[in-house]
Amino acid sequence: MIRVEVFAEQPLHLGSQLDAGWLTDTHRFVPGSVLRGALAALWLAEHRPPKPDTTSDMEFQRLFEGGVRFGPLYPSDNALRPLSVFGCKYADDDTCRRFSHDAAFDGAAPAACPVCGSPVEASKGGVDGVRIVEHTRVQLDEHERAADGQLYTRRALPAGTQFTGLIDGDPDGELAWLVQTERSVLLGGRRSTSGLATLSARAEASPPSFTGFVSDQRRLVVRLLAPGIFVDTVGRPSWLPDVTELSVTLGVPVAVDAAFARPTFVSGWHAVSNLPKPRDFAVAAGSVFVLRFDAGLPDHAGLRRLWQAGLGLRRTEGNGWITLQRWNPPVLPSAGPKPALDAVHELFVQIVGYGIGPTIVDDLRGWAQQRHVGAAPSSTAEDILAKQRYLLLSPAARDAVRAAFTLPADDAERLARLINDWTRARTSTRGRTA
Ligand SMILES: [Zn+2]
Numbered sequence: 001m002i003r004v005e006v007f008a009e010q011p012l013h014l015g016s017q018l019d020a021g022w023l024t025d026t027h028r029f030v031p032g033s034v035l036r037g038a039l040a041a042l043w044l045a046e047h048r049p050p051k052p053d054t055t056s057d058m059e060f061q062r063l064f065e066g067g068v069r070f071g072p073l074y075p076s077d078n079a080l081r082p083l084s085v086f087g088c089k090y091a092d093d094d095t096c097r098r099f100s101h102d103a104a105f106d107g108a109a110p111a112a113c114p115v116c117g118s119p120v121e122a123s124k125g126g127v128d129g130v131r132i133v134e135h136t137r138v139q140l141d142e143h144e145r146a147a148d149g150q151l152y153t154r155r156a157l158p159a160g161t162q163f164t165g166l167i168d169g170d171p172d173g174e175l176a177w178l179v180q181t182e183r184s185v186l187l188g189g190r191r192s193t194s195g196l197a198t199l200s201a202r203a204e205a206s207p208p209s210f211t212g213f214v215s216d217q218r219r220l221v222v223r224l225l226a227p228g229i230f231v232d233t234v235g236r237p238s239w240l241p242d243v244t245e246l247s248v249t250l251g252v253p254v255a256v257d258a259a260f261a262r263p264t265f266v267s268g269w270h271a272v273s274n275l276p277k278p279r280d281f282a283v284a285a286g287s288v289f290v291l292r293f294d295a296g297l298p299d300h301a302g303l304r305r306l307w308q309a310g311l312g313l314r315r316t317e318g319n320g321w322i323t324l325q326r327w328n329p330p331v332l333p334s335a336g337p338k339p340a341l342d343a344v345h346e347l348f349v350q351i352v353g354y355g356i357g358p359t360i361v362d363d364l365r366g367w368a369q370q371r372h373v374g375a376a377p378s379s380t381a382e383d384i385l386a387k388q389r390y391l392l393l394s395p396a397a398r399d400a401v402r403a404a405f406t407l408p409a410d411d412a413e414r415l416a417r418l419i420n421d422w423t424r425a426r427t428s429t430r431g432r433t434a
Helices: 032-047 058-064 094-098 243-250 300-309 343-354 357-372 381-385 395-404 409-429
Strands: 002-008 085-088 100-102 120-122 133-140 146-156 162-168 183-186 196-203 219-224 255-260 263-270 275-283 288-292
Touching: 032 058, 032 162, 032 183, 032 409, 085 094, 183 409, 196 343, 243 300, 343 357, 343 395, 343 409, 357 395, 357 409, 381 395
Parallel strands: none
Antiparallel strands: 002 162, 002 196, 085 100, 085 120, 133 146, 183 196, 219 288, 255 288, 263 275
């Protein structure tokens, strides 16, 4: 497994099915399909020529259409509140908000909140610890003119949002290219002012134990972190995972004892053929299944097999991602100041925002290399700004250029690399996301 950490450098718009005409919403997490798309674009930019044909590209297929599975990213491992968790319906204060009862482990929930006596209600599968910002603008008609008095609202996850999650693949094998350095990726971004994120990846050992397995009760609690697409024996949509497949994976017979589930739909876009994928009935992320073992108990290897495999159909697209760990209420950060970008990142975001990444990147790399080998750079920031192609830049953009060419050599090199990654990721997605 590979642990992925993502830091949003710009606001993220991650498509959601909740869109109404006047509202474009965003997911509160990064779907595995979005992570997969972003890494596919990055891989193509680094390993293949522009406009690659991936239809017969075996390595691309193996990475992105086959063996490797891309999990969803959340603000923390416990951020998705499972549907089996009950809480105070009118949680007005922190004491009420802290009350939670997980019916998958602890039986039926009490009827009333032990703190205030209000009714309790089941989780709807919300994501804790993520902030949403809204931009409301005048709606434009097809000629980009303001339509009469109509407003629309676009929701986004603000810059500074952080996510974490897993990829099922070999960090010493097919995914070695990913774990080397931090990368700039585009998450759901369609324009120069959104979608940019820094991604880092490292190997992570599989967990030594699965706390969702309660051996003395002969039960295993399985939580979906992504939608699950299940069918019955004749291929009709189902609310429940296939017990035959579960039994084979776990190595012992298994039955579904209880389910806490909500319906949803999963659609998608097939990047290679540029065609929509079919819309499937699915069980929503946050759904919980309680499995029962009447004969024999699974061993750790069996549990690990299930954890790594996930459940249901269309898993390559990020569906059916599960956890076998008991949910714990996440420790919510106090509403303090958001983490600041470091100075190089700040400058990087400015530069790509001004659209001058391609203008500056070669000069900057050359200049950083000169400084690196100890030679006095042959040109100062002012010499560079005197070049033809910098003359027409706005004063603010010229300030950003000046700041870049006064960085220490290491920082300048890092900035050049960030811009380079960004430009390549941007180029390789162009034309496929009209
Ligand atoms: Zn209460």
